Amino acid sequence: MPVIAMNQEMGSKGKDVAALLAQQLGLALVRHEVVDHVAEKMRARKSLIRRIMEGKAGLIEGMATDKKSLAIYTAEEVFELALKGNVVIRGWGATYLLRQVPHIPCVRVCAPMEVRVKWMMERLETDDEELVRQELRRSDAAHIANMQQRFGVTWGDPLIYDLVLNTERLSVETCVEEIKLLLQRPEFQETPESRTKLQNLALEARVRAALKSDPDTDDINITIEADNGRVKLLGIVLHDSERGAAEKTARAVPGVTAVENQLKVMSRARIFTSEKYD
DSSP states (O other), rough: OEEEEEEEOOOSHHHHHHHHHHHHTTOOOHHHHHHHHHHHHHTTTHHHHHHHTTOOHHHHHHHHHHHHHHHHHHHHHHHHHHHHEEEEESTTTTTHOOOOOSTOOOOEEOOOOOHHHHHHHHTTOOOOOHHHHHHHHHHHHHHHHHHHHHHHHOOOGGGGGGGETTTTTTTTHHHHHHHHHHHHHHSSOOOOOHHHHHHOOOHHHHHHHHHHHHTTTOOOOOEEEEETTTEEEEEEEEEEHHHHHHHHHHHTTTTTOEEEEEEETTTTTTTSSSGGGG
């Protein structure tokens, strides 16, 4: 059940690599399904979610969108897709979220700016070089900001990937062969331990999304740890009612077999309400 997490610089032919890889291995290639599900949960337009993730949203749209909900629901979708297996997940922070799972390779496809400008001009059949260059810079800036804001990492940092492919020097076909070779290596074979790791991360993401969707718990900021169906809730809440609501919501999540509620209620909550989030 191979799963490959990928991201790419716009114009680097990363889309072509992902498409050919999915075709040759008989895998699903996922991208728009994430938009559909996240937009539904946030009760937002699909076009808005797409613009936010691509850095094309206007200032007011960006300020009005709940970025925390977007991150939580996106993570839930990415982990659920990975659990199903047989998929190439391109974008959506998958390379960061899934890098914790040993058997899932995280791949980045890139190319120098000048090469991308040339390829994009050819693909778009335009001679407006400056317009293409601006679009590539905007896309790069949006991805850099998303990764920094959501995960605190640098988008292009090679240390967060297992394989970085430069399409200036490697053809699309060679990139696909390199990824297929990586999948055959012992480090990327699924084991009971790596499968359990993925299941635990998926369950944590599912519980976090459920808490966000519940009006009684949507504002709490706690730690969730899952272990083979058992979920531990850690952190501080303002009231006993929040503590109870969090446990109730977590218990109702599919896959949860038990909840260990270690949430603490903040003392003198009325005076120090803001301290919970410091």
